[in-house]
Amino acid sequence: MGIRTGDQYIRGLKSRQPEIWLQGKKVTKVCEEAVFRQPIHEIAKLYDMQHDEKYQAKITHICQETGERVNNAFLVAKTPEELQAKRAIYEAYAEATFGLMGRTPDFLNIVLTSLYSNASFLEKYNPQWAENVKNYYKYVRDQDLFLTHAIINPQNDRSKSSHEQNDVYTHLGAVEETPEGLIVKGAKMLATLAPITDEVIIYSFPGFKPGDERYALAFAIPIDTPGLRIICREPMQDGNRSVYDHPLASRFEEMDAVLVFNDVLVPWERLFLYNNVEAANLLYPKTGIGQQPAHQTGVRGLLKLQFATEVAMRLADSIGVDVYPNVQNILGELAQSLESVRALLRTAELEYETLPSGELMPGYVQLETIRGLLPKLYPRAIEVIQIIGAGGLLMSPTDSDMEHSELAADMEKYYAGRDGISGTDRVRLFKLAWDLCGEAFGQRLLQYERYYTGDPVRKLAIFYNNYKKSHACTMVDDALSVFAAKSASQREQVL
Ligand SMILES: Cc1cc2nc3c(=O)[nH]c(=O)nc-3n(C[C@H](O)[C@H](O)[C@H](O)COP(=O)(O)OP(=O)(O)OC[C@H]3O[C@@H](n4cnc5c(N)ncnc54)[C@H](O)[C@@H]3O)c2cc1C
Incomplete structure (x- = not known):
């Protein structure tokens, strides 16, 4: 099949009925649920971009094996040009979402591509696991599927390993082998966008200890597999907020969820790793599933930082405070942060490693430096927006106030910015800024930048x-x- 349209993605969602819990209720029709409607639409737009002649040649390619057009995230880059082709998809999706959606389909498709191209690592432990990974990669590529992932255990007692938790199946573990596959039980988190994806892939950060064998697992299953329960966090927007009042929160809310597996069957052909602590600990460093996606997250993080920097600059300009050296200093600081990340990314692409297979991997030191810096630079950008916007961030009227004829004159007079910035322009800008720096939506974006790729401290x-x-x-x-x-x-x- 190859690249899907947005409509095909939505039809896929409608064809399934995963067990989704949202605010104490089971969601039976995910596409009709207000909380998910707009995010589904935003993801559908990304699928449509693959068919848009403005993007198609840049973000897709013809698969040599099938002759079908597929997304560049599935490319195993062997030349610098192919590395740039991969960057093009990361950039296009991040630009379309202002870098605010972290788990767009390209993210896990790269993880899977990296697993596929380094499947020889699994072959040493079990040739069938390697075969399963390769087949799954082709299936996801050719069906153009959207995956979520859950790689960490629930936060119960972090000072104990999985097998030391109070209940043996608190953390996701194997229960028994059957002729059809492996039965698994327990929980994993933090599956971003899970309710609106097609499949889930499970693997883990290193850190398994002897005794953790049953938890040493990697597999992928459809999101509507019987026994798999998706428990959503409290939504940060109810799906009915006006785009005018919340221009970002109303569009880009990425739901996060805990996944509970109640005796779920993982078919043998979908199992990538099991019962091997050594392999589970080496999976991350040896298959590039950290480093290759770091290219995508670097590009996305750069765009998100750029967006926050631009918001800060426009705020300052709109109320005429960027004439002051103190404001110029903090804006200059943001611009330098942004340009440092941009330079690091460029160097990572130029100073790539060539793996024995011929695959290119952007530079580890540079990508990891970006990963280390963003949890500091992005919160600082948000702080600068708060400092510049000051009290004005809290005085924006609502859409209904702006529309009301009795208030119209006041709106234009008292809410206007410096010369040339109308009341409407200023209020719109400040609302956008507040979504980013004040709303629960914006706080999640900040928390995401700190933790999306693991604990920054470790x-x-x-x-x-x-x-x-x-x-x-x-x-x-x-x-x-x-x-x-x-x-x-x-x-x-x-x-
Ligand atoms: C918005 C958001 C979206 C996310 N999306 C996804 C997703 O799609 N899929 C996914 O799998 N994960 C996702 N994550 C989860 C992310 O991988 C974790 O948040 C991250 O790995 C940190 O784990 P934790 O949150 O359990 O924190 P913990 O590991 O519990 O850490 C809590 C605190 O204790 C400290 N600490 C804990 N253990 C140690 C230790 N051994 N040594 C030293 N200090 C320690 C940490 O430094 C930290 O300060 C997401 C996270 C966020 C915030």
């Missing part, structure tokens, strides 16, 4: 340890070599 420590291994600190040795000279006169000669 990630930075891992980065340092890797960095230390590859940096011998030879400059210090050079400087210390002066002490190798035996006498003071010899040392003077060295100098």
Whole structure:
């Protein structure tokens, strides 16, 4: 089949009935539920972009194996041009969502592509797992499916490993093998967009200990598999808020969910890893499923930071405060942050690694630096928006006020900005800014940037340890070599 349209994506959603819980109720028709309606529409637009002649040549390609047109996220890049073709899809989807939707379909499609191209890692443990991954990649690519993922355990007692939790099936684990497949039970989180996806893929960060064998799992199943329960968090918008009052929150809310598996059957052909702590711990570092998606998250993060920076600049300009050096300083700081991330991304693409398979992987140090910086730079950008917008962020009237004839004159007079910025323009801009920096929606976006790729604290420590291994600190040795000279006169000669 190859690339789907938005309509085909929506028809796929309508054809299934996953068990979704939202505010104490079961959602039976996901496409008709107000909370999901607009996000579904935003994802559908991304699918439609694949058919839009403005984008098609940039974000899709003809698959050599099938002759069908497929998304560039499924490309195993072997040339710098192919790496750029992958960047093009990340950029197009991030631009369409202002970088505010983190788990657009390209994200997990890259994870899967990386698993596929590094399936030889699994082959060492079990050739069938490698075969299953390859077949699944082709299935998702050719059906153009949308995946969610849940890779962490519920937050029960983090000081204990999975097998030490109070109940053996608190964390998702294997129950029994049957002729049809493996029965699994327990919970995983934090499956963003789960209610509006087609399938879920399960794998884990490293950290398994001996005794955790039953939890060492990787597999993928349809989102409506019997026994799989999706428990949504409280929505940050009810789906009925006006676009005028909440221009971002009304469009880009990404629902997050806990997945509970009640004796769910995972068919053998969908199992990618099981009962092997070593393989589960090495899966992440050895298959590129951290590094390849970091290219997508780097591009998306850059656009999100750019968007926040532009909002801050426009706010300052709209009320004439960017004439003050203190405001210019914090805006200059944001611009420099943005340009640093842009430069890092460019360097990551230029300084790629070539894997033994010939696949190119953007530079680890640069991508990981972006990952380490964004949890600091993005919250700072949000803080700058709050500082510049100040009290004005809290005084925006509603759509109904703006529309009311009795209030019209007041709206234009008292809500106007500097010369040339009308009351309507200023209120619209401030509402956009408040969605980003004040609303629960905006707070989630901030939390996302901190945690979307794991705990930044532990990630930075891992980065340092890797960095230390590859940096011998030879400059210090050079400087210390002066002490190798035996006498003071010899040392003077060295100098
Ligand atoms: C908005 C959002 C969307 C997300 N989307 C997804 C998704 O789609 N799929 C998915 O699988 N995950 C997703 N995540 C989850 C993300 O992977 C986790 O939030 C992240 O891995 C951190 O895990 P945690 O939240 O359980 O925090 P914890 O690991 O419980 O950490 C809590 C605190 O304790 C500290 N801590 C915990 N353990 C240790 C330790 N061993 N050593 C030192 N300090 C420790 C941490 O530094 C942190 O401060 C999302 C998260 C957010 C916020």
